[in-house]
Amino acid sequence: MQRRQFLATLATLPAAGIAGRLFAAPASAPRFLLVFLRGGYDCANLLVPYASAFYYESRPSIAIARPDSSAGGALRLDSDWALAPAVREALEPLYAKKQLAFVPFAGTPNLSRSHFETQDDIEHGLPENGHADRSGFLARLSGTLNASAAPIAFTQSLPLSFQGGGDVPNISLARVGKAAFDQRQSAIIAGMYQGTALAQPVAEGLALRQQVAGEFAGEMMKASRGAVSAYGFTQQAPRIAQMMRDKYRLGFIDVGGWDTHVGEGGAQGALANNLGNLARGLTAFAQAMEDGWKDTTVVVVSEFGRTFRENGNKGTDHGHGSVYWVLGGNINGGRVAGEQVRVTQESLLQNRDFPVLNDYRSLLGGVFAKLWGLNAAQSAKIFPQAKPADLRLV
Amino acid sequence: MKFARIRPACIAALLVTASGAQAGTPSSHADLLWLDRVTYGVDSASLAHFESAGRERFLDEQLAARDERLPPAVQAQIDAMPISHQSIADDIATLAAARDKLKSSDDAPAKVEQRKTLRKQGVALALQAQERELLRAVYSPAQLKEQMVWFWLNHFNVFDRKGPEAWLDADYAETAIRPHALGNFRDLVMATLTHPAMLVYLDNARNSAKQHNENYARELMELHTLGVNAGYTQNDVQEMVRILTGVGVALNPRMPHMRPALQAKYVRRDGFEFDPRRHDFGDKVLLGHTIHGSGFDEVRQAVDLLVAQPACAQFVSHEIATYFVSDDPPAPLVDAMAQTFQRTHGDIRSVLRTMFDAPEFAASLGKKFKDPMHYLVASVRLAYDGRAAPDPRRLVAWLNQQGEGEFAHQTPDGYPLVASAWNSSGQMSARFELARAIGVGDVQLFGGVAMPTAPQLSGPLFAQAIEPWLSQPTLAALNKAQSPAEWNTYLLAAPESNYR
Numbered sequence: 001m002q003r004r005q006f007l008a009t010l011a012t013l014p015a016a017g018i019a020g021r022l023f024a025a026p027a028s029a030p031r032f033l034l035v036f037l038r039g040g041y042d043c044a045n046l047l048v049p050y051a052s053a054f055y056y057e058s059r060p061s062i063a064i065a066r067p068d069s070s071a072g073g074a075l076r077l078d079s080d081w082a083l084a085p086a087v088r089e090a091l092e093p094l095y096a097k098k099q100l101a102f103v104p105f106a107g108t109p110n111l112s113r114s115h116f117e118t119q120d121d122i123e124h125g126l127p128e129n130g131h132a133d134r135s136g137f138l139a140r141l142s143g144t145l146n147a148s149a150a151p152i153a154f155t156q157s158l159p160l161s162f163q164g165g166g167d168v169p170n171i172s173l174a175r176v177g178k179a180a181f182d183q184r185q186s187a188i189i190a191g192m193y194q195g196t197a198l199a200q201p202v203a204e205g206l207a208l209r210q211q212v213a214g215e216f217a218g219e220m221m222k223a224s225r226g227a228v229s230a231y232g233f234t235q236q237a238p239r240i241a242q243m244m245r246d247k248y249r250l251g252f253i254d255v256g257g258w259d260t261h262v263g264e265g266g267a268q269g270a271l272a273n274n275l276g277n278l279a280r281g282l283t284a285f286a287q288a289m290e291d292g293w294k295d296t297t298v299v300v301v302s303e304f305g306r307t308f309r310e311n312g313n314k315g316t317d318h319g320h321g322s323v324y325w326v327l328g329g330n331i332n333g334g335r336v337a338g339e340q341v342r343v344t345q346e347s348l349l350q351n352r353d354f355p356v357l358n359d360y361r362s363l364l365g366g367v368f369a370k371l372w373g374l375n376a377a378q379s380a381k382i383f384p385q386a387k388p389a390d391l392r393l394v
Numbered sequence: 395m396k397f398a399r400i401r402p403a404c405i406a407a408l409l410v411t412a413s414g415a416q417a418g419t420p421s422s423h424a425d426l427l428w429l430d431r432v433t434y435g436v437d438s439a440s441l442a443h444f445e446s447a448g449r450e451r452f453l454d455e456q457l458a459a460r461d462e463r464l465p466p467a468v469q470a471q472i473d474a475m476p477i478s479h480q481s482i483a484d485d486i487a488t489l490a491a492a493r494d495k496l497k498s499s500d501d502a503p504a505k506v507e508q509r510k511t512l513r514k515q516g517v518a519l520a521l522q523a524q525e526r527e528l529l530r531a532v533y534s535p536a537q538l539k540e541q542m543v544w545f546w547l548n549h550f551n552v553f554d555r556k557g558p559e560a561w562l563d564a565d566y567a568e569t570a571i572r573p574h575a576l577g578n579f580r581d582l583v584m585a586t587l588t589h590p591a592m593l594v595y596l597d598n599a600r601n602s603a604k605q606h607n608e609n610y611a612r613e614l615m616e617l618h619t620l621g622v623n624a625g626y627t628q629n630d631v632q633e634m635v636r637i638l639t640g641v642g643v644a645l646n647p648r649m650p651h652m653r654p655a656l657q658a659k660y661v662r663r664d665g666f667e668f669d670p671r672r673h674d675f676g677d678k679v680l681l682g683h684t685i686h687g688s689g690f691d692e693v694r695q696a697v698d699l700l701v702a703q704p705a706c707a708q709f710v711s712h713e714i715a716t717y718f719v720s721d722d723p724p725a726p727l728v729d730a731m732a733q734t735f736q737r738t739h740g741d742i743r744s745v746l747r748t749m750f751d752a753p754e755f756a757a758s759l760g761k762k763f764k765d766p767m768h769y770l771v772a773s774v775r776l777a778y779d780g781r782a783a784p785d786p787r788r789l790v791a792w793l794n795q796q797g798e799g800e801f802a803h804q805t806p807d808g809y810p811l812v813a814s815a816w817n818s819s820g821q822m823s824a825r826f827e828l829a830r831a832i833g834v835g836d837v838q839l840f841g842g843v844a845m846p847t848a849p850q851l852s853g854p855l856f857a858q859a860i861e862p863w864l865s866q867p868t869l870a871a872l873n874k875a876q877s878p879a880e881w882n883t884y885l886l887a888a889p890e891s892n893y894r
Contacts, residue, residue, distance in 0.1 A: 170818050192889060194867060205826075
């Protein structure tokens, strides 16, 4: 590969990313980012069922106080739910602008309560009765959208969600130091792979690395003065926004550290810190999207919720139903959406955790159908045998 | 194509002083690909020995792990590690004493400090375990055994960040995996089943007649022996759970007291214990066979039964073939290996020989994409060619950066063995950065040993074993290198260096 050719590849990314995807989408086409919280975050300490006396009975040491009890406390969302204090400052403005909604009792029918099985299950997005296809649902969405997808995963390896659908680029933005190779060297390496099975990922990987180093050159200078730590979602979020604003329309990022079996904390503590970082990251993402935010939708999911009662170690164990977040400049938010049930001991699944009333495949299928105007056949390709649910979120 | 051999690039030519002057019969391309597959990757010593011994004897020696001598400097590094001198019983006693102290103390700040110290000790021990595995992978002449040690550590995966695992994993590799890596599969299952690292990792230490925990029982069948959907039922899993009740970890250094009738059934060894007080002595029916309640012997019977299943022979053979031959190994090859497995009652050496002798193996050479472990070890072997050890902490960090750290896979399924898990665009560019890190070299890596800034990959080994078979695009790339470090980087980044 000649240097000129390599530069051409660089310039056309991601349009050259997938064979046949030759035309860039119009500027106003929808953008979608999936944020996967791996580890099963404790949704009952984010979206607090403060009207439920049972909640306070079940969590003697980690419950979050009712919204009216103190200044700087939880934010009352409606007669049932309040938002944890840790995320209040970051999320209250978005909620007020109706750019944020929550869907409680969301998740999968998978009852294994196993992290890896449930995560895989969600990323495949296939019906429970088994399915020959083993691709991920974002890969199928990308295939369906074809030219307007421009997919990318902001992760070290390609997540299952994006596997099995052609070459989808991936790059972790945790560290965006100087690229190891300049354009001359990148072109030489890519040249060795021309005509081989890895030609595409090699050229794309090298080009992406260049692009990222270029995009964040200013930030790196700041970092080199010791001002910015390059770790964590809060730091990565604006970079992700910059990439999605300029070139990509379908993104994936995962955030870990949610498996709070021990010492979870309440209004403050380990989970509150994590949620605070996540919320600040998402707000920073929204801001950094600038004008693009009005065409952008973000959904935050997790493999399962946790036990409704705290355990003997002031933490919570693996549960079932979760709370998904929906954010975007164009969404109909400012509310708690989807099917709900009053939070009592009787409404728990197996007297243990939240039931799932809003199936993730229907929920996401409904969002995708609305965003891109997909027909029934297209929706069925992404989530076979699932009926897209219209929660009037987008 | 001896006469048509292309001269190395101008810079390489300056470096390759001995090029063309190398004595000995040149091996064929097929020989070198074979050697690259049977070992982690060719180096001068393995090539010289291969050329004098020939394929057959070389393979015999590898299957027998005849020579495991490390270079003295590397052996000294390993000997200096505390894990080389501590027994697992000591480690468990230390942990138990620390826990008792924590329990009895009311001094909260002191407890925080003590927990921190314990955690630090654990991290240090786990790092040594990783360093030791990597040093042996790079430097041991028993290269096939080293690959099988990695393979079984992955098959019987443990994770050093769960509970006290960091304290147990070095011993797990050393006593449960290594002695059986080329031995008998049943022995390997029993060794992992009776090791505290596995019993803690998959929670069987918590499995008792009164309180079942089916984590290990399920994985023993699904991931270790039979494979998923191998015809066993949820009921079989539950019966296996009952058989495994009381199989756990001896946390107390003192022998427990119990009725003499039970005492006779108590088993204890190196941190492992079978506690009859926690065992369900009822009869069980596993895979249609009745196993009478008798104590620990039930476990032996159950493992015999699992390992004798044709599904086990198929499952294990398929996985070995996926690791060594192809992402989608040909069914006739797997069948032949499974037949050997059954005929020899799980003799791993024989199964490997069947595989290496098969035409499917020969046909697959050079086509298997290297996972990060293979890539790192092969590259370091080539770059340093038996010379003094790079700082092993750097090796550990490199492997972690590529996402395949030792004892670092959280879930019991182990790392995937197929290319698609490792060759995404982001992973390829990360790998090229590793190529650069190795190719550029780093004086700080070599404590006390004077090294040139860049390792000399373009020496006689290159001329003899690599250069004659490089593709035109790779040669063209090498030709464009503007420094020795850049030349090294391109060689390690080339497709030829990424497949085995």
